[in-house]
Amino acid sequence: MKKVVVVTGASSGIGLALCERLLCEDDGLHLCLACRNLGKAEAARVALLSSHPRAEITLIQIDVSNLQSVFQASRELKQRFERLDYLYVNAGIMPNPQLNLKALFSGLFSRKVFHMFSTAEGLLTQDDRVTTDGLQEVFETNVFGHFILLWLFRQKPEFLNPLTKYHSATTGLGNNYVSPQKMDLDEETAEKFYQNLLDLEKRFGAIRAKSLDSGSEK
Ligand SMILES: NC(=O)c1ccc[n+]([C@@H]2O[C@H](COP(=O)([O-])OP(=O)(O)OC[C@H]3O[C@@H](n4cnc5c(N)ncnc54)[C@H](OP(=O)(O)O)[C@@H]3O)[C@@H](O)[C@H]2O)c1
Incomplete structure (x- = not known):
């Protein structure tokens, strides 16, 4: 089976541009657009297929500001694919x-x-409104929904470097590259923030365990 790449928020903006770039660089992948609005996701799929007619592109519905939706999407991803190679945590909002x-x-x-x-x-x-899970919408969308998604795929978020951010940049000659930059944050603050995420994750642990159980029933 081809490499499976999931991109959240792939229906527009950077997510859609990223999908275009992934397809240009690697024709051996299966792209999964993980979006909350399936109509927009389908339009993005059609646009990508017009420039890459032989690409394998599927859609999955996910609202990362709603944990039930994150669990449901995780179950579906597990059922549909035997493997998951890359997850781009792109979906996000600004207040x-x-x-x-x-x-x-x-x-x-x-x-x-x-x-x-x-x-x-x-x-x-x-x-910044409060979601049905009782969390601030910007936080749950940009951070916590994706954090849970990583756990559901048995990825330990610790492997991400909390002190680094990655900038997408372009040279004067038009070549794209990624430049890692140190975040304006010390290790102690990053650790506290991570602990807070773990505490929060425990609060939703029972739901998560239930979700994983039903996911393994397939
Ligand atoms: N553009 C910038 O200069 C910039 C700077 C710093 C960080 N960022 C971050 O980079 C990411 C992409 O930015 P962008 O400029 O491409 O933003 P954008 O054009 O607004 O696209 C955001 C994407 O995220 C999706 N999304 C939003 N909330 C969602 C949710 N609850 N569940 C699932 N999908 C959701 C949107 O889906 P809908 O179409 O359904 O709304 C859309 O596809 C964001 O995380 C943003 O915060 C961007």
């Missing part, structure tokens, strides 16, 4: 900053007025 009128008026008549206009601190608020 929309909005002007906070109340803060603007109270800031105008405070000693912080200069600071407020020079940094926008207090002027803008970012709305």
Whole structure:
């Protein structure tokens, strides 16, 4: 069987561009677009097939901000594929900053007025809703849903270097490359953050165990 590559949030933006690049570089893979909106995922599949007609592309539905959906998608992935070679944790959201009128008026008549206009601190608020799992949506989407997905594939997240981020870059001649850069974070803080993730993961442990059991019934 071909190498199986799963890309979350593959229906648009960087995820879709990544799929295009993967297909250009390796015709020996099976690409699985893991998206929350199957209509958009199908449109992405059609677009990819138009430039790579012989590519093997399947779709899987996943909402990484919903643990039940992550478990369901994991079960489906296990049922459909005998192997999983690469998982690109790309899906993500940014909270929309909005002007906070109340803060603007109270800031105008405070000693912080200069600071407020020079940094926008207090002027803008970012709305982040709470998901059905009781977590902040940005956190669950960008971090925790993917963290659980890694566990479900028996990958230990420890193998990722918590102090490194990877930048996709292009040279003046148009060659693409990846540049690892040290994150502005010390090891102790990274460790604390990781411990918090593990504690949170325990809270959902029972659901996870149940999910894994039903996944192994196939
Ligand atoms: N672009 C940048 O400059 C930049 C900078 C730093 C980090 N990033 C990160 O890079 C990633 C891709 O960015 P982008 O600019 O390509 O963003 P984008 O165009 O908004 O695409 C995000 C993708 O993630 C999917 N997605 C969002 N929430 C999801 C959920 N709960 N479950 C499953 N899929 C979900 C979206 O699906 P729908 O189409 O259904 O919404 C979309 O396919 C994100 O994680 C982003 O935070 C981007």
